[in-house]
Amino acid sequence: DSDPVGFDSLDLNERRGRSTDAELDRRDGTRTSEALTPAAAARDEFQEELVIRPLHSGDIYASFQFRTLWDTDFLQEGQKVSHYRLFPKSLGQVLSKFSVRELHISFTQGFWRTMQWGQPFIPSPPGAELWVWFHDTVSDVDGNWKELTNVLSGIFCASLNFIDLTNTVQPSASFKPLGLGNATDHRFLRYATLPREIVCTENLTPWKKLLPCGSKAGLAVLLKSEKLFHSSFHSQAVHIRPVCQDEQCTSKAWELRQTLNVVFDLYTAGQGKKEWSLFKMFSRTLTEACPLATSSKVYVDITDNPELFELSPATPLLSQAVVLGDRRTYSVYDLSRAETFGQLRSLNLLLRWKGDGEMLRPLLHAERYVAGFGLQTGEIHTVIYNNHPYRAFPVLLMDSVPWYLQLYIHTLTVTSKSRDNKPSYIHYQPAKDRHRPHLLEMLIQLPPHSMTEVTVQFERALLKWTEYTPDPNHGFYVGSSVVSALVPSMVAMNTNFTQDQPLFSSFVPVKEESSYFVRVYTEPLLVNLPTPDFSMPYNVICLTCTVVAVGYGSFYNLLTRTFQVDEPSLPLAKRLANLIRRIRGVPLLT
Amino acid sequence: MDYYNLLTTCAFIHLLVSIPYAYSNYVENKAGQFFSSGHTNNWAVLVCTSRFWFNYRHVANTLSVYRSVKRLGIPDSHIVLMLADDMACNYRNPKPATVFSHKNMELNVYGDDVEVDYRGYEVTVENFLRVLTGRLPPSTPRSKRLLSDDRSNILIYLTGHGGNGFLKFQDSEEISNMELADAFEQMWQKRRYNELLFIIDTCQGASMYERFYSPNLMALASSQVGEDSLSHQPDLAIGVHLMDKYTFYLLEFLEEVHPASQANMNDLFKVCPQSQCVSTPGHRTDLFQRNPGSVLITDFFGSVRKVEITKDTINLTSSLKPLIQRSGSGDMQIESLTYVDQLPVAEIIHQKPKQKDWHPPDGFILGLWTLILLVFFQTYGIKHLKHIF
Numbered sequence: 002d003s004d005p006v007g008f009d010s011l012d013l014n015e016r017r018g019r020s021t022d023a024e025l026d027r028r029d030g031t032r033t034s035e036a037l038t039p040a041a042a043a044r045d046e047f048q049e050e051l052v053i054r055p056l057h058s059g060d061i062y063a064s065f066q067f068r069t070l071w072d073t074d075f076l077q078e079g080q081k082v083s084h085y086r087l088f089p090k091s092l093g094q095v096l097s098k099f100s101v102r103e104l105h106i107s108f109t110q111g112f113w114r115t116m117q118w119g120q121p122f123i124p125s126p127p128g129a130e131l132w133v134w135f136h137d138t139v140s141d142v143d144g145n146w147k148e149l150t151n152v153l154s155g156i157f158c159a160s161l162n163f164i165d166l167t168n169t170v171q172p173s174a175s176f177k178p179l180g181l182g183n184a185t186d187h188r189f190l191r192y193a194t195l196p197r198e199i200v201c202t203e204n205l206t207p208w209k210k211l212l213p214c215g216s217k218a219g220l221a222v223l224l225k226s227e228k229l230f231h232s233s234f235h236s237q238a239v240h241i242r243p244v245c246q247d248e249q250c251t252s253k254a255w256e257l258r259q260t261l262n263v264v265f266d267l268y269t270a271g272q273g274k275k276e277w278s279l280f281k282m283f284s285r286t287l288t289e290a291c292p293l294a295t296s297s298k299v300y301v302d303i304t305d306n307p308e309l310f311e312l313s314p315a316t317p318l319l320s321q322a323v324v325l326g327d328r329r330t331y332s333v334y335d336l337s338r339a340e341t342f343g344q345l346r347s348l349n350l351l352l353r354w355k356g357d358g359e360m361l362r363p364l365l366h367a368e369r370y371v372a373g374f375g376l377q378t379g380e381i382h383t384v385i386y387n388n389h390p391y392r393a394f395p396v397l398l399m400d401s402v403p404w405y406l407q408l409y410i411h412t413l414t415v416t417s418k419s420r421d422n423k424p425s426y427i428h429y430q431p432a433k434d435r436h437r438p439h440l441l442e443m444l445i446q447l448p449p450h451s452m453t454e455v456t457v458q459f460e461r462a463l464l465k466w467t468e469y470t471p472d473p474n475h476g477f478y479v480g481s482s483v484v485s486a487l488v489p490s491m492v493a494m495n496t497n498f499t500q501d502q503p504l505f506s507s508f509v510p511v512k513e514e515s516s517y518f519v520r521v522y523t524e525p526l527l528v529n530l531p532t533p534d535f536s537m538p539y540n541v542i543c544l545t546c547t548v549v550a551v552g553y554g555s556f557y558n559l560l561t562r563t564f565q566v567d568e569p570s571l572p573l574a575k576r577l578a579n580l581i582r583r584i585r586g587v588p589l590l591t
Numbered sequence: 592m593d594y595y596n597l598l599t600t601c602a603f604i605h606l607l608v609s610i611p612y613a614y615s616n617y618v619e620n621k622a623g624q625f626f627s628s629g630h631t632n633n634w635a636v637l638v639c640t641s642r643f644w645f646n647y648r649h650v651a652n653t654l655s656v657y658r659s660v661k662r663l664g665i666p667d668s669h670i671v672l673m674l675a676d677d678m679a680c681n682y683r684n685p686k687p688a689t690v691f692s693h694k695n696m697e698l699n700v701y702g703d704d705v706e707v708d709y710r711g712y713e714v715t716v717e718n719f720l721r722v723l724t725g726r727l728p729p730s731t732p733r734s735k736r737l738l739s740d741d742r743s744n745i746l747i748y749l750t751g752h753g754g755n756g757f758l759k760f761q762d763s764e765e766i767s768n769m770e771l772a773d774a775f776e777q778m779w780q781k782r783r784y785n786e787l788l789f790i791i792d793t794c795q796g797a798s799m800y801e802r803f804y805s806p807n808l809m810a811l812a813s814s815q816v817g818e819d820s821l822s823h824q825p826d827l828a829i830g831v832h833l834m835d836k837y838t839f840y841l842l843e844f845l846e847e848v849h850p851a852s853q854a855n856m857n858d859l860f861k862v863c864p865q866s867q868c869v870s871t872p873g874h875r876t877d878l879f880q881r882n883p884g885s886v887l888i889t890d891f892f893g894s895v896r897k898v899e900i901t902k903d904t905i906n907l908t909s910s911l912k913p914l915i916q917r918s919g920s921g922d923m924q925i926e927s928l929t930y931v932d933q934l935p936v937a938e939i940i941h942q943k944p945k946q947k948d949w950h951p952p953d954g955f956i957l958g959l960w961t962l963i964l965l966v967f968f969q970t971y972g973i974k975h976l977k978h979i980f
């Protein structure tokens with residue numbers, strides 16, 4: 002019942018596969034027969050889910066995840082993948098052409114407020130962020146990176162072509178691959194952010210077109226741009242990586258995850274009333290699941306129920322998941338079952354707040370700001386908070402600063418609890434003017450219940466007049482710092498990989514039970530560089546021409562002009578009389 | 592009687608025969624008219640050159656032409672849309688993801704399905720001229736290219752702030768009418784267009800088409816040299832002027848046009864007379880070979896699909912090879928793959944930073960100099976020490 006469209010094409014696939022497989026069987030009987038059964042021939046599957054988490058401040062957080070799992074090998078020599086079903090062809094061609102092992106791209110509008118909203122399921126910095134692991138068979142990583150950014154800028158209608166060597170870094174310890182693999186040579190990793198990048202409907206439109214059902218069926222009907230961009234935080238991302246195909250993990254499959262996180266504000270979208278429904282958030286309700294999806298579910302976080310809010314319509318399905326170090330309970334609405342939609346054949350969840358509550362303080366939190374005055378020097382302060390009462394844990398701080406803020410690394414200080422805290426690992430790559438940005442990575446041990454401050458002084462460079470943007474008085478952006486940490490977890494994390502885990506808890510692979518991996522992004526900085534007055538040439542020309550015309554002109558006239566006395570003109574009678582007198586030769590009248 | 596019957600039957604048969612003949616004649620005429628313009632595909636290049644929130648109306652101008660052009664059939668792949676600033680998701684916009692053209696928020700020209708090819712800082716004079724002439728770097732994606740050929744009709748729409756002979760791009764550079772004329776000449780010599788319609792809505796817009804000299808160009812402008820183009824009406828909720836007068840009336844005119852419409856260029860020249868527009872719109876048709884009265888609006892704003900009907904069957908041979916599904920290697924690969932450790936602390940601490948240049952080991956130079964001094968004193972004796980220090 003859930004796969005009417007796909008099954009027909011599956012049959013065709015299978016039939017074609019069977020006939021040619023039979024031929025190959027005759028030729029060299031080494032073919033395995035696993036490709037012939039329908040279960041194995043279903044090479045790609047699609048799952049969608051929506052998680053709604055009400056926040057204590059009255060806002061509401063909705064996280065969409067669409068996952069396509071495809072059992073194929075793009076990078077196999079001599080074989081060109083030419084039949085795409087659920088996996089989008091544009092991304093598949095990008096992966097095979099540029100030998101990409103992992104690709105993560107996100108577009109974010111707004112800043113995630115960790116202290117008010119907790120930790121997000123998938124963190125992302127403001128603007129656009131792109132990080133890619135290439136395969137180790139690539140010989141020219143920089144060339145591939147440049148072409149990849151251009152192709153992606155065409156696919157997502159974003160100006161990713163502004164990513165070049167002046168804002169790309171190769172982190173040596175952060176951003177380890179999130180997928181399968183063992184070799185992690187950081188020469189094949191590239192990371193870049195564009196903090197100034199705008200996200201609007203033109204980025205959402207191609208993103209929606211990558212989904213198998215588009216925006217016509219399933220959870221994607223809720224993605225209306227007029228509501229999504231009227232929010233405090235909007236982030237859409239695409240993550241592609243190789244994952245385990247099954248629990249034994251003997252073979253790889255490609256996973257494409259499209260995630261969309263949005264936080265609706267109580268006052269702008271909610272009109273001040275602490276009551277949310279799907280219709281109020283998205284101006285649509287759910288009517289059916291995507292026919293191509295094997296599972297389509299809505300999870301609502303009811304851990305704080307019933308003291309904090311009430312949820313209707315009620316559902317008997319409950320699920321517990323350990324995510325972000327905490328055990329949470331979820332109400333599950335399974336859209337593939339017809340009774341979820343009820344009499345009206347549409348699902349509109351309603352959440353009504355009943356009381357106020359206190360949110361658990363997040364264990365890790367970071368801030369960043371610029372100190373100092375004037376347009377010559379300044380100081381970057383990064384503050385990292387460890388709110389755990391008794392455990393210390395290490396964090397990896399990565400800073401990528403553009404070349405026009407010249408850092409003085411000898412002034413770098415790391416202090417915790419007003420004492421010096423020496424990092425156990427520092428990797429610093431200085432900038433080259435107009436070629437390379439600064440990269441600073443440090444592994445810092447955070448003492449329990451403390452605030453750690455990292456400060457470094459910098460000097461602002463004077464750019465050439467052609468390097469300024471058309472609106473230089475707005476300022477120049479410095480990308481967010483990334484803080485990666487293994488935070489101690491309050492509840493034992495699940496290290497087993499099972500197929501029916503909800504998507505939001507299976508994004509980051511869990512290696513040990515006692516801690517979970519989290520990535521926190523700080524604010525981007527906006528600094529003013531010494532800006533010349535661009536109207537100066539025009540003003541100078543006007544002033545100079547005026548001075549030259551008035552001053553030199555008068556002087557020239559004084560030197561070269563001769564004065565002649567001018568006779569006043571006589572009336573007509575006297576002129577006639579003068580004429581007669583001239584004939585006579587007698588002196589003239591005056 | 593017989594003769595009379597014969598005559599009537601003859602007349603009847605004659606009539607029967609001539610009606611389909613007349614009808615096929617009519618169809619042929621219609622078909623002939625359909626293909627008489629000589630173009631087979633349509634492209635549009637729509638550019639807004641102004642930055643900052645108070646230039647909202649220029650973005651709304653461009654988006655309303657985009658909307659009309661899409662509605663009349665030109666697909667997104669044939670439209671190059673360049674917007675110099677983002678108004679829809681600007682923090683000052685009280686209704687995000689919308690750009691309105693009529694006050695009281697009647698018509699959202701931004702829509703749900705927009706694809707902007709060049710945005711923000713990418714809209715520069717250089718990029719505009721590169722798009723027109725086709726001289727783009729090899730890694731430029733297809734959606735950012737103008738892939739027209741010699742049978743393409745192109746619509747070019749520019750709006751922004753301009754003056755006598757120039758158009759300002761993003762408050763920092765300008766394009767002159769001579770550069771534009773030369774770009775069109777390059778396009779003509781490279782056979783990049785069949786016919787081109789150029790519309791400009793700026794102050795003193797007519798100065799921009801004064802210098803054109805390539806054939807098959809038709810141009811319209813919203814005001815003459817020495818006149819300013821004015822904006823239409825502000826919306827008090829959004830706080831800025833929403834549209835320019837000329838494009839507002841152009842949008843109203845285009846809303847009446849549908850893909851099968853027979854409206855021609857003479858109707859377009861009559862859009863926004865001086866009584867409505869305050870400025871005098873101008874046009875230029877001397878370089879255009881056909882009579883403007885015979886040029887349909889849909890020749891430029893709509894999209895022509897040339898359809899060839901064939902009665903032969905074509906065999907599609909399937910050259911697809913099925914993917915070899917782990918052929919044979921499934922038996923060998925029994926070791927399980929693992930995920931990478933996200934923060935391998937021990938590994939990071941012991942990671943030695945790779946040095947790019949080779950430096951001699953520490954103390955080497957010192958040791959070398961000690962060796963040299965030792966050898967020296969060994970051979971020549973200690974009395975030379977005072978010459979060193």
